[in-house]
Amino acid sequence: MAAISISESEFEKFREFFYRKTGIQFESSKRYFVDKRLEERIELTHSGNFRAYFTKLRFEASGAELQQLTNLMTVNETYFFREEYQFQCLVKSLLPEITGRKRDNTPIRIWAIPSSSGEEAYSIAIYLLEFWAGINDWDIEIISSDIDTKILALARHGQYSVRSVQHLPEKLLRKYFTRQAENYQICDDLREAVEFTRVNLSERIDTRAYRNFDIIFCRNLLIYFDDASRKAAAETFYDAMKPGAYICLGHSESMSRFSSLYKVRKFPEAIVYQKPLLEAR
Amino acid sequence: MALIKTQTHQPIAHDERKQARDCNSLLLELENDNPMARRWAARDLADCPAASAALVSRLQLEDDVSVREVILTTLTVMGNEVAVVGLVNCLRSEKVALRNEAIEAMKQLPDEVAPIMRGLLADADPDVRIFAVNILESLRHPEVESWLISVIDHDPELNVCATAVDLLGEVGSSASREPLLRLKARYTQVPYIQFATDLALKRISDG
């Protein structure tokens, strides 16, 4: 079989389609990166050429191929303090706003989904303890969920590779972890501070019990969903949030492709989505 | 004060679905003052096919976008005739947001929308015809290209043709080449059509 190659206008055509679907926009300088991955999928799906593959991509009812390709086009690993600017936003902007308007002293609730192996939820906990004075006045609940029970077991266990903790300042690493051979073990205080639960975000029965959150982190999950599931997820979150609650997405993700339920809020550190404080009659 | 675990272990607050879940009480709930109650009613009405008419009329009045979204999802799940007719009527609404929401819902219903597509593309209102072409954008249906070809060959309204050309650049095959050339020749004075047809033609010949 002749080598598959992608022409200039095929690249353009794909770029526009992918941008419309996912909001991810590739500069022309990314041409090689994109071509490589397209060629790989064309080959693996036995499509023969770009045209046939593109048709599959557009018209496949399940959207499965689009998801496959999206996986390839995005980097997916998780580590401590990933996208730290959002945690800064949490302590500098979101929590002060919440405590400023809160009329009772019930706990402030945070939901981080998907948890993967737990780095994100633990990062939130560390951030609150280290960088938020309000921790002395308020109770905070952190619940973190994932569909994958094996990964949840790892999260609860809390042992991490050097790579996973590499962005943590040395001081915090020493304070909250102990070295165990090749790895770092997170301390029991933190393990007890986060509740890990199994949830399939796309399953109504699973999410029904999740209510009254003040802040949701949903990073690097929706990007793998098809349109209908993203829309459903946006609705699920809406019901899980208090009025005025906030939702933070991953840096390459945007609500703009699948929901108009939320207000876009700009804070000095990040852009965040907010459920309206007052619902229309 | 500190980081704490959920005391209840069940992070359940309370179930908003107080009403018994039969179709009649759900219909009443649809008029509740609380948007949350309306949302739940609209969601659960998915099991009451007879409710589609009520959902359609609620949709036209509903000011809360979160409730509208749920109603639209339920109507798409139902996908019956009343639901589809209701969605078509939204295309004629004065409310831009509602129109666009209906377009998106209809994209999810290829089998139900296909039989009425010819009618929509021949609608007397050019705006409705543009919306019909917008629906084709994501409608997974084998006839999309031939519908678009017939639009650019026959539609008298420049902007309807322009919308169709945009899409042909993505879905067009060699079958679209001649019609595109004809359109280009018809509007030699319109720079946008010259640009758009050239682009579509280029993409078709390279693809």
Next chain:
Amino acid sequence: MKRILIVDDAATVRLYHRQILEAAGYKVYEAVNGIEALEKSLQQPFDLYVVDINMPKLDGYGFLRELRSQDIYQAPAIMVSTEAQTSDHQQAFAAGANAYLVKPVKPEQLLIQVKLMIGEARG
């Protein structure tokens, strides 16, 4: 270099406007609907917006209303739409538009409006 955000769900229209504006020396950015446009305008300042009306998720009117309520630099906005009725013009101005063009626009028509709104390019 002056920065312009094109907000339109039709890829061909964005490309058409982009080429006209880039040829005149402007730096061009794109958004496919009002929400994305809002996100982008909150992240970086623009000197001008060129906005379609009918778009999914958040339409052109909704975008301008949101934009005008934000505490950021308020650049002028040109509404560009297929809708030719006076009521549409009125609605656009009420939402915060500063000019209105009916699609499809001619290159010189667009450039004249752009220059009126933000002055000469290459500045």
